[in-house]
Amino acid sequence: MPDMGRWEPNARGRLERAALELYIERGYERTSVAEIAERAGLTERTFFRHYADKREVLFGGSSALQELLVGTVARAPEPATPMEAVAAALEAAAAVLQERQEHARRRQAVIAANAELQERELIKLASLSAALADALRQRGVDDSSASLAAEAGIAVFKIAFRRWTEQAEQKDLSQFIGESFAGLKAVTAGT
Amino acid sequence: MPDMGRWEPNARGRLERAALELYIERGYERTSVAEIAERAGLTERTFFRHYADKREVLFGGSSALQELLVGTVARAPEPATPMEAVAAALEAAAAVLQERQEHARRRQAVIAANAELQERELIKLASLSAALADALRQRGVDDSSASLAAEAGIAVFKIAFRRWTEQAEQKDLSQFIGESFAGLKAVTAGT
DNA sequence: CAGCTGATGTCAGCAACTGTCATCGGGTAC
DNA sequence: GTACCCGATGACAGTTGCTGACATCAGCTG
Numbered sequence: 001m002p003d004m005g006r007w008e009p010n011a012r013g014r015l016e017r018a019a020l021e022l023y024i025e026r027g028y029e030r031t032s033v034a035e036i037a038e039r040a041g042l043t044e045r046t047f048f049r050h051y052a053d054k055r056e057v058l059f060g061g062s063s064a065l066q067e068l069l070v071g072t073v074a075r076a077p078e079p080a081t082p083m084e085a086v087a088a089a090l091e092a093a094a095a096v097l098q099e100r101q102e103h104a105r106r107r108q109a110v111i112a113a114n115a116e117l118q119e120r121e122l123i124k125l126a127s128l129s130a131a132l133a134d135a136l137r138q139r140g141v142d143d144s145s146a147s148l149a150a151e152a153g154i155a156v157f158k159i160a161f162r163r164w165t166e167q168a169e170q171k172d173l174s175q176f177i178g179e180s181f182a183g184l185k186a187v188t189a190g191t
Numbered sequence: 192m193p194d195m196g197r198w199e200p201n202a203r204g205r206l207e208r209a210a211l212e213l214y215i216e217r218g219y220e221r222t223s224v225a226e227i228a229e230r231a232g233l234t235e236r237t238f239f240r241h242y243a244d245k246r247e248v249l250f251g252g253s254s255a256l257q258e259l260l261v262g263t264v265a266r267a268p269e270p271a272t273p274m275e276a277v278a279a280a281l282e283a284a285a286a287v288l289q290e291r292q293e294h295a296r297r298r299q300a301v302i303a304a305n306a307e308l309q310e311r312e313l314i315k316l317a318s319l320s321a322a323l324a325d326a327l328r329q330r331g332v333d334d335s336s337a338s339l340a341a342e343a344g345i346a347v348f349k350i351a352f353r354r355w356t357e358q359a360e361q362k363d364l365s366q367f368i369g370e371s372f373a374g375l376k377a378v379t380a381g382t
Numbered sequence: 383c384a385g386c387t388g389a390t391g392t393c394a395g396c397a398a399c400t401g402t403c404a405t406c407g408g409g410t411a412c
Numbered sequence: 413g414t415a416c417c418c419g420a421t422g423a424c425a426g427t428t429g430c431t432g433a434c435a436t437c438a439g440c441t442g
Binding site (some may be wrong): 042 | 424
Binding site for chain 4 (some may be wrong): 225
């Protein structure tokens with residue numbers, strides 16, 4: 001791809017695509033930022049203007065996901081319990097992810113192969129949890145319940161998402177989330 | 192501390208102590224590995240022989256904690272439910288941490304001030320969760336329940352631990368864990 | 383006392399990331 | 413239409429985390 005020109009549009013999109021391709025082709029560790037930038041028709045310095053580090057380029061969508069979760073909790077009907085509001089938010093996220101399933105699988109395979117990327121994913125999930133808890137408090141839920149419902153919801157999501165990406169069949173993420181919620185309820189009931 | 196000599200004992204202990212001191216004094220980011228090594232009477236290269244990276248030096252005790260959790264789950268009485276086994280494990284961990292409370296507080300303040308360290312802590316907690324789930328499966332718990340009980344337990348621990356380190360009074364970590372378990376049960380019940 | 387072994391020191395080097403300044407393209411004012 | 417302005421990019425030097433390769437040293441073993 002010679003000479004993309006300095007002002008080609010969608011620099012971020014090109015960087016994200018180039019990075020995912022290279023991480024799949026040669027692995028995360030054996031890919032240098034200079035290579036990503038080159039494939040995107042940009043320089044290394046410009047990469048770091050768009051993304052704080054080499055990991056972040058795989059998580060461009062996480063802020064949108066966070067907004068979706070927070071918005072769904074905020075707009076949950078009044079009588080909903082904290083866990084119901086969280087469940088609704090996860091269902092909304094599941095619907096979005098269900099679309100780009102193949103992209104999600106590829107991306108997850110890259111993350112599963114590298115510890116640094118797993119760390120970044122975990123802190124993104126922690127950020128989602130914190131945002132969910134905030135949204136719940138906004139609804140008048142007490143501090144402790146808000147944190148617990150948010151953490152429990154994210155735990156459910158983690159497990160459901162893993163099963164979804166690892167499955168051979170074609171069950172919906174939404175189903176896995178439902179099953180995991182039921183499992184959590186069962187496991188916490190008899191304590 | 193001039194000329195510690197090449198063969199002073201307890202190199203790891205000296206490195207951990209020096210690192211924590213410097214992270215407190217000047218912050219994690221403004222501390223170089225060379226400085227840590229110097230204060231410990233060693234070289235930078237030797238630091239990296241003991242710890243994989245600059246973060247890991249703060250997490251030397253995590254493998255012992257993991258063994259404690261796994262061992263407690265394994266030795267839990269036969270009729271214990273998954274969550275009861277997990278709760279017993281967390282209580283055992285709490286007893287250990289309750290001892291070095293001041294050290295835990297200092298350490299946590301450093302971690303709270305830096306995102307890289309938070310990432311590392313999160314992956315350590317994820318590792319604890321995976322180990323707990325394994326120990327539960329060893330007891331015959333089904334896959335899904337094992338993962339869910341482990342994740343829920345770690346979520347409870349995270350929240351209890353945070354409250355414990357932030358409190359002004361002197362309530363025991365064990366109490367916070369009990370309260371958080373009760374809160375989780377309440378929040379998951381009415382879904 | 384000679385040799386072996388494991389821990390440490392020394393040195394060179396790569397890649398991630400940052401600060402600084404120059405440069406360019408596209409829009410705006412007049 | 414020309415001059416100007418501004419945000420995005422390039423160019424380049426520098427720091428630091430981290431690694432590989434080889435030398436060196438203390439203590440043990442025979």
